[in-house]
Amino acid sequence: MEKDNSEQPSQILDSHSNAVPSPFPWLEGIGDDSLSTSRGFVFQFPPFPTLPQVKELTRPTAGLYFHIPFCAYKCSFCYYATSVTHDSRTVQRYLDALSMEMGSRTAQNRAERHDIRTMYIGGGTPTILEPEQLSGFILGIRERFDCGRVEEFTVESTPNTLTPEKAAALRASGVTRVSIGVQSFSDKINALNDRHHTVAEAFQAIKTARQAGIDNLNLDLICGLIGETQNSWKETIQTLLNVAPEHVTIYLFSMRPQTSAFKKVKESKVQRPPSEAERVALYTYARQKLLENGYTQTTPNCFVREPRFEHIHQSNAWSSLPLLGFGNSVYSFVDNTVTQNVSDISTYKELVSNGSSPVEIGHKLNARELMSRYCVLRFKQLRVVREDFRKSFGYDVTEVFGHEIERLEKLNLLTVDETAVSLTTKGTVYADDVCRTFYTPNVRQRLAEMEQGQPTSHIKAKSALRLSLA
Ligand SMILES: C[S@@+](CC[C@H](N)C(=O)[O-])C[C@H]1O[C@@H](n2cnc3c(N)ncnc32)[C@H](O)[C@@H]1O
Structure with missing residues (x-):
């Protein structure tokens, strides 16, 4: 033109x-x-x-996410879309489907126009793959995407699946960061929560990763698991500080109805987990200890030993940069459109083998929804910088969300100054509730209806969205 x-x-x-x-x-x-x-x-x-003049044609920075939905066993607390398998052919068939999905999306030219900066293979347990499967799968990714400018490449793992051969295969394939699900440094607590590894195995996995040359390690812990006490948690945090990983994620235990933990507690087969107040006290203790020991908090759940260890993939995704997800149940965010692939593994495989899109639901966000998404994801990074919001949307965040911000300020969850609207210490504990307060009225309405057992408008909306994406 x-x-x-x-x-x-x-x-x-x-x-x-x-x-x-x-x-x-x-x-x-x-x-x-x-x-x-x-x-x-x-x-x-x-x-x-x-x-303004465009100096050179830019491609938006993007992240790639691959989901490996298999685990060697199911932990009692796990509510993720995963399946237990010990059969490497089952895993291979799924990897073949992933490869087909990558092929069809790159063929549609939806991926090359992005500048891939981060890669993440999550699960499930990606290190359930054999070493050759890991290398072959990553090679397949590299053949399809230009990964030359990737700054961070994370793979999730567990203590009893990270063998020296797998760690070496990951490092040789360009993996820079390994995330290990430790959950607790107490054998007793892990056992009570059907987590089948020992503390010795966790130490061994950390050593294995280090020996393979991984110098950016994240350890996941869950705060408030069944059986956790103040003393056991203090010991876990002390052990964590002794190990001194570059990145720590502390999840607050969430006992979902679909989990075996929920069932067992209901049937009084195991004790109840710590109460809400106890869980908050455990989290507050961990946060305090990590800050005292030189860690910096980057999200309500994440702490880094040095700023350079910030999890780039997560912060880019939470800054609304494009994210291309592959696999069952993954989500993507491209061109202001959020989509999610079908969750059922067999359906996913069937759709991609037929050359069909595995996307099941999705929605292109309007301006108001983009503002909500912005606040939700920035509060997951502790603050909304007012100037950044203004540059993105042309308004001050307090003009758009004055009512919500005032309410949360009164509850001592947010503070407002000239530069930012920030979570308080209390706000970091209840960050997810702060985020929910910024949901658009129609989303809140749908969620309320669904929780009251009236999913009709949501289902109608879901099929409408499917049609609008077709
Ligand atoms: C996607 S999961 C899987 C990671 C890996 N497969 C493992 O087992 O360690 C990532 C993390 O979510 C956390 N998580 C899983 N279920 C949880 C729950 N019910 N409440 C809080 N955190 C949970 C755990 O810390 C886990 O390491």
């Missing part, structure tokens, strides 16, 4: 009088005496003369 200058009236002559029309009263607004049909044809916004 040719550069359009039609909104510069000095370059247009009135066809009848041959006179230059008066400039449009941009600042005062139109009145009867300033109306004119001679100022040129409006066909898009913003007018080209107001746009």
